[in-house]
Amino acid sequence: MDYDSDDNEILESGVVDAGEKGGLSSCGYCGKLRNLNAVELMCWQCGSWFHESCISYQLGKLVPFMLNYSFTCKNCSSTGVEAFRKSQAQLRDMCITALANLQHASSKDGKGNTMFSLQRDVIPFLEQNWEALTTAARRSTQSWHTTLQRMLMKEVDTYFTVEETGESGEPSQHHPFFGLLTADLTLIRPIVDAPAQQQQSGKGRGAKRKMPETTAGNKKARGDMPAPKLHGYPVDHPFNKDGYRYILAEPDPHAPFRQEFDDSNDWAGKPIPGWLYRALSPGAVLLALHDRAPQLRTADDRLAVTGDKGYCLIRATHGVSRGVWYWECTIEEQPEGSHTRIGWCQQLANLQAPLGYDKFGYSWRSRKGTVFHESRGKHYYDGSFGEGDVLGIMIDLPEKNPVSQFPPTYKDKPLVKFRSHLYYEDKDDVPEALKNLKPLPGSKMIFFKNGKCCGEAFRNVYGGTYYPGVSLYKNITVSVNFGPDFKHPPSSYEYRGLHERCEESMVERTLADMTYLVENEGKLRLDVFT
Incomplete structure (x- = not known):
C-alpha cells in the first residue's frame, strides 16, 4: 500500500499530516460524536472511529489515543464480527499517547498546558499505564529513562517539541519539557500495518485457519481455503448444551450508567451487570x-x-x-x-x-x-x-x-466471557x-x-x-x-x-429491552450490583 497516496495520509507515527483538517467525527455505530475522554478505536479499513462502549469485543485495559493496535469493525469484517489485536509499542508511540493524554487532561482542568516534564509527568504516566500501552514486559531498571529522553530529542521537530530551559535561560529540576508537534488531538490515529492487514484479509494467517465445518477427510491445502463468511457470529463460540443456553451479547447504549461503567476501572475480575448489555439480534x-x-x-x-x-x-x-x-x-x-x-x-x-x-x-x-x-x-x-x-x-x-x-x-441473566465476547447464560428448566x-x-x-x-x-x-x-x-x-x-x-x-421475521424480531427485542429498563428504572445501579 502506498502511504503517500491521497487515500492514505496516515503516517507510521500514527499522527496524520498536519495539513489535514481535524475535528470530531461521529462514531461508526451509534452516530454520536467522538468522545476524547474515553477509549476510541479506529477501523483500519474504513477509517471510522468507534466508542469503546459501542464495541462488543472485550478489549481489555486500554488508554485513549493509543497507536499500537489494529481494529476491524463489524461493518468491514468478512465475518461480520469485530477483530482486535494489540501489538508491542515503540517508545515513541507510547510517548505520543502519554503526551496526548496529559494534554487532554490539562485542557479538561482548564490549565491548557501543552508542555510536560519528562521526569514529573511523562515517565510516571508510562509506568502507571504500562500494561495498557504495550504488550512488552516492564523494564526492570531505570536505564530506559535515558533511552527515552534520547529518542524524544531525536524526534524533535518531527513529532515532538522541547523546552530545555526556563524563562531565565537555566534548566529547572523538572526540565526538559516535551509536547506534541500537532496540537489537534483528533489527528492522532493508530499505526496502520497495511501489509499485515492485507495478508489477513486475503492470504494471511487469518484466512488459513481451519474451520470447524471442514470435514476430517478434506485434503485441500490450508492456503486454498476461502475466508470464512459467518454473518456476524464469532467463529469460536459456546454451544447450547448440558442444560444451558448461550446468547451473544452486545453493549446496550440505552442502559443507565453505561458511560460510568466504561470509565471505571473497578470492575476488573468482577461480574458485569447483565442490564448493561443486550442480546444481539441477527441481521x-x-x-x-x-x-x-x-x-x-x-x-x-x-x-x-x-x-x-x-x-x-x-x-x-x-x-x-x-x-x-x-x-x-x-x-x-x-x-x-x-x-x-x-x-x-x-x-x-x-x-x-x-x-x-x-x-x-x-x-x-x-x-x-x-x-x-x-x-x-x-x-x-x-x-x-x-x-x-x-x-x-x-x-x-x-x-x-x-x-x-x-x-x-436476558438482562437479568449472568454474562460469561468466551474468547473475547460476552454471552448471556440461561439455564433450561425442562420440567417446568x-x-x-x-x-x-x-x-x-x-x-x-x-x-x-x-x-x-x-x-x-x-x-x-x-x-x-x-x-x-x-x-x-x-x-x-x-x-x-x-x-x-x-x-x-x-x-x-x-x-420477514428478521426485522420484526429486532423491533420486538428493542421494545422488550426498553420495557425492562423502564420497569426497573431506579433499581439498576452500579453501586448496589452484586
Missing part, C-alpha cells in the same frame, strides 16, 4: 451456529448443513409464535443409508436426537414419509423424499397463542416447560413436496415459539431457503416467508 434468518449439535457442519453462508453419524438437530436463528409462516429446504446430497427429518421445534427440543423425539418437536422423515412427535411415528405420505426434492414447511399458529409478544431480554405445554386449538403444520401439498401433518400442536428445525442422520446435506424467493411458493395459502 438475517439463518441456521444458528450455536444452537446445533456441535458435530453438524454448516456451510459458510449458514444456509446448508451436513450430518455426521447419528441423528442430531440444528435450529434456525428466528422463531415464530403467531401467524402462517413458510420456509423450504432442498435435499442436496443423500448418500446411501442417510436420512433427514425436517419440521418445527421449540427451543428446548433435544439437539442430540432426531427432530420429533420429544414433546418440543414435530418432523417429517425422508424414509417412508413418516411424521414424528414424541418419538411416535404415523403414516402421513405415500412415498419417501430424497436427493433433489424441494420440501415446503408451513405452520399456522393462531393469535391466541399464550406466548408473550416480547422475547426474553413440560408442565406448561398445552395444545393450541386451530394450530396446524403442513408439508409440501416439489410444490404439491401433502396435507395437514399435525393439528392442535403445543403452544409456544417454533423454530425451523433440521435433523440429519449420517452425512446427508440439506440446504434451507427462508425466502423471499421460494422455488415452489404455495399459491393456495396466505402466508409469510420466514425472512
Whole structure:
C-alpha cells in the first residue's frame, strides 16, 4: 500500500499530516460524536472511529489515543464480527499517547498546558499505564529513562517539541519539557500495518485457519481455503448444551450508567451487570451456529448443513409464535443409508436426537414419509423424499397463542466471557416447560413436496415459539431457503416467508429491552450490583 497516496495520509507515527483538517467525527455505530475522554478505536479499513462502549469485543485495559493496535469493525469484517489485536509499542508511540493524554487532561482542568516534564509527568504516566500501552514486559531498571529522553530529542521537530530551559535561560529540576508537534488531538490515529492487514484479509494467517465445518477427510491445502463468511457470529463460540443456553451479547447504549461503567476501572475480575448489555439480534434468518449439535457442519453462508453419524438437530436463528409462516429446504446430497427429518421445534427440543423425539418437536422423515412427535411415528405420505426434492414447511399458529409478544431480554441473566465476547447464560428448566405445554386449538403444520401439498401433518400442536428445525442422520446435506424467493411458493395459502421475521424480531427485542429498563428504572445501579 502506498502511504503517500491521497487515500492514505496516515503516517507510521500514527499522527496524520498536519495539513489535514481535524475535528470530531461521529462514531461508526451509534452516530454520536467522538468522545476524547474515553477509549476510541479506529477501523483500519474504513477509517471510522468507534466508542469503546459501542464495541462488543472485550478489549481489555486500554488508554485513549493509543497507536499500537489494529481494529476491524463489524461493518468491514468478512465475518461480520469485530477483530482486535494489540501489538508491542515503540517508545515513541507510547510517548505520543502519554503526551496526548496529559494534554487532554490539562485542557479538561482548564490549565491548557501543552508542555510536560519528562521526569514529573511523562515517565510516571508510562509506568502507571504500562500494561495498557504495550504488550512488552516492564523494564526492570531505570536505564530506559535515558533511552527515552534520547529518542524524544531525536524526534524533535518531527513529532515532538522541547523546552530545555526556563524563562531565565537555566534548566529547572523538572526540565526538559516535551509536547506534541500537532496540537489537534483528533489527528492522532493508530499505526496502520497495511501489509499485515492485507495478508489477513486475503492470504494471511487469518484466512488459513481451519474451520470447524471442514470435514476430517478434506485434503485441500490450508492456503486454498476461502475466508470464512459467518454473518456476524464469532467463529469460536459456546454451544447450547448440558442444560444451558448461550446468547451473544452486545453493549446496550440505552442502559443507565453505561458511560460510568466504561470509565471505571473497578470492575476488573468482577461480574458485569447483565442490564448493561443486550442480546444481539441477527441481521438475517439463518441456521444458528450455536444452537446445533456441535458435530453438524454448516456451510459458510449458514444456509446448508451436513450430518455426521447419528441423528442430531440444528435450529434456525428466528422463531415464530403467531401467524402462517413458510420456509423450504432442498435435499442436496443423500448418500446411501442417510436420512433427514425436517419440521418445527421449540427451543428446548433435544439437539442430540432426531427432530420429533420429544414433546418440543414435530418432523417429517425422508424414509417412508413418516411424521414424528414424541418419538411416535404415523403414516402421513405415500412415498419417501430424497436427493433433489424441494420440501415446503408451513405452520399456522393462531393469535391466541399464550406466548408473550416480547422475547426474553436476558438482562437479568449472568454474562460469561468466551474468547473475547460476552454471552448471556440461561439455564433450561425442562420440567417446568413440560408442565406448561398445552395444545393450541386451530394450530396446524403442513408439508409440501416439489410444490404439491401433502396435507395437514399435525393439528392442535403445543403452544409456544417454533423454530425451523433440521435433523440429519449420517452425512446427508440439506440446504434451507427462508425466502423471499421460494422455488415452489404455495399459491393456495396466505402466508409469510420466514425472512420477514428478521426485522420484526429486532423491533420486538428493542421494545422488550426498553420495557425492562423502564420497569426497573431506579433499581439498576452500579453501586448496589452484586
